[in-house]
Amino acid sequence: MAAEQRTPPRGSGRGQRVTIADIARRAGVTSAAVSLAVNGRPGVSDATRERILEIARELRWEPSPAARALAGAPVLTVGMVLARPAEILGAEAFFGAFVAGLQEVLSREDYSLQMKIVETPEAEIETFRRWFSQRRVDGVVVVDLRLDDARIPALEELGLPALVVGGPGHHGSLPSVYVDDAHATRLLVDHLAELGHTRIARVAGDDVFLHTHQRDRTFAARCEELGLECLNQPAGFGASGAEVATAELLSREEPPSALLFDSDEMALAGCHVLEQAGLAVPADVAVASYEDSPLARGHRPPITAIGRSATEYGRVAADRLLEVIAARRERRETGGAGEPETRALIPELIVRGSTAPQLDGATGPSEEGPERPATRSSRTA
Amino acid sequence: MAAEQRTPPRGSGRGQRVTIADIARRAGVTSAAVSLAVNGRPGVSDATRERILEIARELRWEPSPAARALAGAPVLTVGMVLARPAEILGAEAFFGAFVAGLQEVLSREDYSLQMKIVETPEAEIETFRRWFSQRRVDGVVVVDLRLDDARIPALEELGLPALVVGGPGHHGSLPSVYVDDAHATRLLVDHLAELGHTRIARVAGDDVFLHTHQRDRTFAARCEELGLECLNQPAGFGASGAEVATAELLSREEPPSALLFDSDEMALAGCHVLEQAGLAVPADVAVASYEDSPLARGHRPPITAIGRSATEYGRVAADRLLEVIAARRERRETGGAGEPETRALIPELIVRGSTAPQLDGATGPSEEGPERPATRSSRTA
DNA sequence: ACCTGTGGCTAAAGCGCTATAGTAACTCGT
DNA sequence: ACGAGTTACTATAGCGCTTTAGCCACAGGT
Structure with a gap:
């Protein structure tokens, strides 16, 4: 019982921390x-392992x-940095939901998410650099992808595991x-074309972002394929x-009969302009x-949109990043290179009142409660 | 030059980490x-300090x-755990904005925010316990305050610095x-009363939350003071x-002429019910x-609301928490107790179309762009 | 001259864990 | 019966920092 003299503290929260040394002592082995x-x-033998685990639990x-x-193990944290005004998190619904999705899977895997808001893309790179050299994160997720994004080569050089949100195509390695x-884009254009527009x-939106370009290109292409007149x-x-x-578009000689907005926020703003101009959605x-x-x-009429389920997007991103981190650790032991894999989410179109066939437009026919989307919104490919 | 043989690596990112030992060697002092x-x-003398800092920078x-x-210094991280479905971050605009505010000041002070989403309040306490015993955070912010919130005593017992978001009144220590x-509540009720309602x-909203109770009580009290009929x-x-x-309220013999909702999300849902019932806002x-x-x-008509600026709220919360953490560290050195201080944000009323005096209601008279609130929304008291 | 400070620093002991070299005991194959 | 190969551990050296005790030189007071 003399060995019990220094029994580690239990129960009440304030006690000393219990360390592997305590367990080792109890189990009669070394901390190693x-x-x-x-x-x-x-x-260690299975028997010993079991005994040790039991004591640890106890x-x-x-x-x-x-x-x-400090001893070189993973820190169970991933980072994300936003080079945007802090308000964006609240203003753009996408971000809140995306982060929620990230959190969900990260939490489950016992990882945590570290976020930082900075002013400029350069500061973002600097943050990555510091996180890496401080070993603060095991990996990062890169959002708001730009054209020729300087973060990509920077991260490659650092060798910090990273997951790029945005595409398509490969981003370096x-x-x-x-x-x-x-x-x-095709879903949207085709839908409008079918309605006779x-x-x-x-x-x-802002064309520093890669997805804006992607949309620009495919919008023009699809319109041409279908023989539509398109204005970007x-x-x-x-x-x-x-x-x-929107005002600009309305002032044209032959204004368009259908408007496609890059974000929900923009669509609402556009609707207000239409409203003020005395134009009805979707009638006019x-x-x-x-x-x-x-x-x-929530808008009246509810707006037809691409449901990419930002939350799901976040979940998938987190999943992938964790895979990358795990692979990296494996690789350090084996030595294989591993191909950069790209995963796409297939968007779906949610048709709502704002693109209803010409009825009256006051309350669109595909009216629905604010919580129930018309179709499952996205899926992993 | 022999001493330079082991010169610490610089420039390219992949090199060994530079430690205080490197600095010490260069400065001809010890790491201490x-x-x-x-x-x-x-x-250390000012001269030596300067020399050391110079080398560190270099x-x-x-x-x-x-x-x-590991050596006992603060970890520069604060935690927040949400016992809510992950979607809440995207669905309720408040959270996104609140987190943005937190991030903003934390980032500036070189702190980071660790978030975790759990299922139950018990899991939340468990998380606090683990964060504490792992020394993962220097402090936490507690949101979604409930009646007789079990987290308060738990945190007090742990002795983990915490900042409670919600009130009024003291929460233990x-x-x-x-x-x-x-x-x-008074602002809202008074405003409606002035309009003749x-x-x-x-x-x-959900009455497990403390603020709901607070509103319940003051709503009833203020209505009585003004001689209004109130329905909760x-x-x-x-x-x-x-x-x-809302439907329930409308089906009454004498339905109310004004509706007060606990959240923006609820207000919109209510508006839709009104709309379907053929009632105009604000005319009816x-x-x-x-x-x-x-x-x-963004709603039409735009909705009169309390502007508490969730972002500002987050900023204030972060400020206070950092103060608490700093004070705690001081106190460990001196020994004073320190009073738990409470800080209130004064809400302001932003009048919009949804409570306009009876005109036509299509587009309210206090119409405004979606980005420019009518008044400064909150301020620290 | 002698003790007492005191500023300015060093030496060294951790913090709790991981990783690696080493060792003791226990098979085997021949 | 002997070296080789396993298995199951132990001992120990870090990881990069903070912190405390201690040391030395030099100042001042008596």
Whole structure:
């Protein structure tokens, strides 16, 4: 019983931390054996391992992340940095939902998400650099992909595991997930064409982003394939840009009969302009959005949109990133290179009142409750 | 030059990490001296300190958070756990904006935010416990305050610095920030009363939350003071609850002429019910919300709401929490107790079309762009 | 001259864990 | 019966930092 003299503290929260040394003492082995046991590594007999695990459980031992990190183990954290004004998280529904999806799977895997908001893309790279050199994260997710994004080569050089959100195509050696914007564009254009629209305009978002370009291109291409007249109207950022662009489009000699907006926020802004101009949606002008959200659902008429389920998007991104991190760790042991894999989410079209066939438009025929989307919104390919 | 043989690697990212030992060697002192110098502690002369800092800068040294944490220094991370479905982050605009505010000041102070989504309040406490025993966070922010919230005593027992978001009143020994819901209620009720409404109903949110109770009480009290008839209609959670509750209110013999909703999401749901019932807002029924958001601004008519600026709320919360953490560290050195301080945000009323005096209601008279609130929305008291 | 400070630093002991070299005991094959 | 090969551990050296005790030189007071 003399060995019990220094029994580790239990129960009440304030006690000393219990360490592997405590477990080792109780189990009559060294801390090294405990480490092997709790990490599922070979080197201890099954019997001993079981005994050690039992004691660990009993003592309510929790590994110290700091100690692990210091000794070279993964830190169970992934990072994401946003080079945008903080408000974006609240203003653009996409981000909140995306982060929710990330959190969901990360939490489940005992990972945590570290976020940082910075001013410029350069600061973003600097943050990656610091996170890496401080070993603060095991990997990062890269959002708001730009053309010739400087972050890609920077991350490759650092050798920090990263998952690119956006596409399509390969980003250097980095794996990615993306929503197939070409497909989304076709869905939208085809839908409007079927309704009989022949002059379709697109109010495009900020063209520093890669997905904007992708949409630009496929929009023009699809319109041409279908023999439609297409107008691509760059609108810069946010609601005010969309208002100006919409007004601009309406002032044309032959204004379009259908408007395609790059985001829900922009679509609403556009609707307000239409309203003020005395034009009814969808009777006079049809409206559709690349981005679904409660905003789009809640508007009257509810807005036809691409349901890419930002939450699902976040989940998939997190899944992929964890795979990449795991693979990296494997690889360090084996040595294979591994191809950067790209995974696409297939967008679906959710038809709502804003593109209803010409009825009356007051409350569209495909009216629905704000919580129930018309179709499953996305799926992994 | 022999001493230079082991010169620390610079430039290209892949090199070995530079540690205080490297700096010490270059400066001709021990690592202890470097530690003192970089942490601004007494024990080195100003000249030496300057020299050490210079070298650190030159070598681009970054402290290792893991090593620091292991040695007992703060980990520069604060935690927040949400016992809600992940979707809430996207669905309720408040959260996105609140987190944005938190991030903003935390990032600036070089802190990071760790978030976790769990199923139950018990799991939340368990998470706090683990974060504490793993020394993963320096402090936490507690949201979604409930009646007799079990997290308060749990955190007090742990001795983990915490900041409670919600109030009013003290929560054990924990400091808090809150939005003055009593004041908000008076603003709303008074506003509706001034417009001539005498039968006001409130569609109340989930009553496990403390702020719901606070609103319940002050709503009843203020109505009585003004001699108004008040109806308090509990509606449970989210949009569907609000729909049911609104329908219920409309089916009364003498339906209310003004509706007060606990959130933007609920207000919109309520508006849809009104619309379907053929009632115009604000001509037939006035609508106001306790919660502002792009949703409320984007609706037609735009909805009168309490602007508590969730982002600002987040900023204040982060500020306070950092103060608490700093104070805690001081106190460990001195020994004072320190009063739990409470800070209130004064809400302001943003009048919009949904409570316009009886004109036509199609587009309210206090119409505004979606980005420009009518008044500054909140302020620290 | 002698003790007492005191500023400025060093030496060294951790923090809790992982990783690796080493060892003791226990098979085998021949 | 002997070296080789396993298996199951132990001992120990870090990881990069903080912190405390201790040391030395030099200042001042008496």
